Amino acid sequence: MRTLTIALSLILFGYQAYIPDKRTVHYQPSPTASAAETFRYIYSINEVHTTGVSGYKGSKQDVQEPGSNAFLQGLEFDEKSDKPCFIRAHWWRYTAENLREDFTTFFDICKGDAKGDQSLIFSYTDTLRQAVDAIRVCSNNDKDHRLKGAELSSGYVDRNDSGKVENSGKKLSFDRPNCASWKTTQTCPTGTAAVGLITEHTGEEITGLALKCTEPFVKRVTPDENSPIAAKERFSKMEKDIRVSTDKTGASEKMTISEAVACHEVNGATVVVIDNAQISAVRHYGVRSRKSNLATNKDTLYQAASTSKFVAAIGMLIAAGRDHGPKLGRSVQMTANANDDSLIDRWVDRQFNGDRSDYPKEITVERLLSHTAGLDTHGIGTARINSKTDMENILLGSGFNPGVKPLSAPGILYDYSGGGITAAEAMLEIHSGRTATDFLNNEVLRPFGMTKSTFNTANDSMINLARGCSRGICSDTPEYTTVKFAGGLLANPEEYARLLTIILNDGKDSSGKQILPLADVQRLMTPAAHINSSQTPCTAHTNCGGVEKCYGGKCIMPIAANGNWYGLGITLIDGQDFQGFPSDLTHGGVQDNARAFFFIDRADRNGIVIMVNGEYSWKKKGVEYGAAALELDIRDAFYRYFP
Incomplete structure (x- = not known):
């Protein structure tokens, strides 16, 4: 690693210059731990017991079972329009390097922004590792059998180096106003804890829950020197x-x-x-x-x-792999021609005139994402009203804002342009038929x-x-x-x-x-790459002449970006x-x-x-x-x- 030579020219959003889960990794040594110490590695066997369903079976079933010795620590719930439709499951596990990983998986059939408004998550320390070992739900009395409450019980895993699951006596629960009937508690067999969650649902609402349980085992492990x-x-x-x-x-x-x-x-x-x-x-x-x-x-x-x-650039690569595109080599002119009176079409007509009328043919998605399209509008800013950061106002302009205009021919210079990035966003929405947010x-x-x-x-x-x-x-x-x-x-x-x-x-x-x-x-x-790059096939920089370098199998002239590249x-x-x-x-x-x-x-x-x-x-x-x-x-x- 070297000291970075990054120009600290920061204007608004401009700067010159994180599978269905998330994981948090913690190291858990004793205060005097060294890489040579042994520790207790907790893992699970393959014999899994599935409990009955608390609540009602649905027409569909979802199973969250992450494996790799993960145990269930708790659940979050949410609903939309009175329909229970979201569960985030919290898990923990240890790796063979004595890393504790906390991560989540989720089940989501909400048609909205569900994040989890009810949280049942057991506390966790190195000496008191809790895992879910029983579950029951509360239902409404209607024929749709909606889940309106839940109760979790936990057990201690390997407390005092016991190597067993012992009942903790701890319970967490919630119930909504229309919780009418608590259903049968479904409990893991003695000595086991939950390693999986089964969600019964109809496709629109959750009706019941069940657990998959197994017995944890413990062995002593000495981490290697790369701990x-x-x-x-x-x-x-x-x-x-x-x-x-x-x-x-x-x-x-x-x-x-x-x-x-x-x-x-x-x-x-x-x-x-x-x-x-x-x-x-x-x-x-x-x-x-x-x-x-x-x-x-x-x-x-x-x-x-x-x-x-x-993150947006990753999104455009994903879009480029779909039938709808746009591909990275797609020009704004091509999109304008194929989408009459679209925002991109109106932008091209308004902002590129005279000797710059041919620029849109060379302004590709790739150029927009790399700030080499030759466009102005360094940053787009933020506001507390929609109009100032509206896509149409940014590209076409309004009032004293002239919109996004060309500064130079595409593919020649680096000019950081939040406006150009916004043009790429407009292209994604046109080609995919979806909002960028979605x-x-x-x-x-x-x-x-x-x-x-x-x-x-x-x-x-x-x-x-x-x-x-x-x-x-x-x-x-x-x-x-x-x-x-x-x-x-x-x-x-x-x-x-x-x-x-x-x-x-x-x-x-x-x-x-x-x-x-x-x-x-x-x-x-x-x-x-500069527009005049030779694009000669290569396998090493030495295959390229002059200032060209070999990247992606081709000889290119990287466009300088304030002492670096983009x-x-x-x-x-x-x-x-x-x-x-x-x-x-x-x-x-x-x-x-x-x-x-x-x-x-x-x-x-x-x-x-x-x-x-x-x-x-x-x-x-x-x-x-x-x-x-x-x-x-x-x-x-x-x-x-x-x-």
Whole structure:
């Protein structure tokens, strides 16, 4: 890893320069643990007992059984229009490296934004590991047999090194106003705990639940020398070594991240560190909102700002693989010609005139995503009214806003353009017949296990949304953008980091499943090519002449992007390759009251995600403070401890 030479030119969403589950990885050693210590590895056998159904059988059945020694810790429920239609299951397990993984799977037949309004999740510590061992539901008295309540019981797994499941006596329950009849409790056999959940339903509503149970076994394991303990210890040191500037001479004061959050007068922050291509640390600091004083936590969402572009680029690769497209080589002129009076058609007619009338033929999806389409409108900003960030107003302009116009011929220069990204979004909506929100939520976030993150528009009712009002008199109501590609993601930092681990693992999740084709991963990392590139077939840089380099099997002239290069929705650090593509990938994002940043090193297989909510920048005695300065302080500490 090298110190990044990234220009800190940050304007609005511009920055120059996280399978149906999510997993949180924690290392759980004793205070004096070393890599040579043994630990108790909890695993399950294949003999599984299925309980009866509490409630009523439905015409359909869904089974959540993640395997790999996972035990059920609890459930979340939600309903829409009185119909129970959503269950998120929480699981835990240990790996053979003494990593505890917490993750979720979900069942969702809601036709709306169900997130889980009732939560039954048992507490968990290293010495008191609880798993569900019994379940019962409450139904209404109507013929539809809707689930209107639930009760879970738990057992302790391997308490006091017993190697057994012992009844804890703990129960969690909820019931809705129309809960009319509690049904029979269905209990796992003695000595077993739940490793699977069966949901009975009609396709529209949940009617009953059952468990799949097995007996846990324990064996002693000694981790190898590559145990993540070293990464945990490094993060612990990094967390206490944040160097905050105190005056213009360059003097600084060393403090913890929590102390730095207070010093910079922001509300909160979340930091996720990746080591060996897996999450090694997740830490939350401060509060979601100065007004509510609720702490940031594992469910907090942050305004991802321009780091949304990377997720949007993945969405466009997925769309390119569908029949509807658009393909990466599709030009805006082709889309305009095929879709008379569409937004793209009107944009081309209005904004490209005279000697620039041929530009749309060369402005492809690829150019739009890599900021090499020669367009203006660096950032699109946020607002608390729809019109300012409406797609039509951005592209066509209104009032004193001229809309998105050409600056130069396509394929020649890098000009960061949130407006160009918005044109790509318009093309997706035309070709797919779906809103960008719908496509990105359902074709990217959910398949990648990002079940908390969303492209839904930020609003005051989102209690988990981090707010930026941190100093003086300001509004706690979130600003938003109605377009999504340029900066519309509300991200859970841990889920975003999980997405980055998939990139580090060549498109595979932690189970080895190919989530994103390797060709798409490589396409994301291919520098945007000058229009005059020879495109000669090659296998190495030495096959190419002059300034050309070999990427993706072709000789290209990468277009310079402020000292680096740009791929699809991501900055590529010029200077070091790994397995035929740039090793270091990064992007940042900024709003008035938020800062987001990520970095991954493919060669070292590490990285970091930092998201901050609070006033972006303010000065005291000539020193910069705020969300941007805090992010840089944390980033600098990461480079010191994860070089």
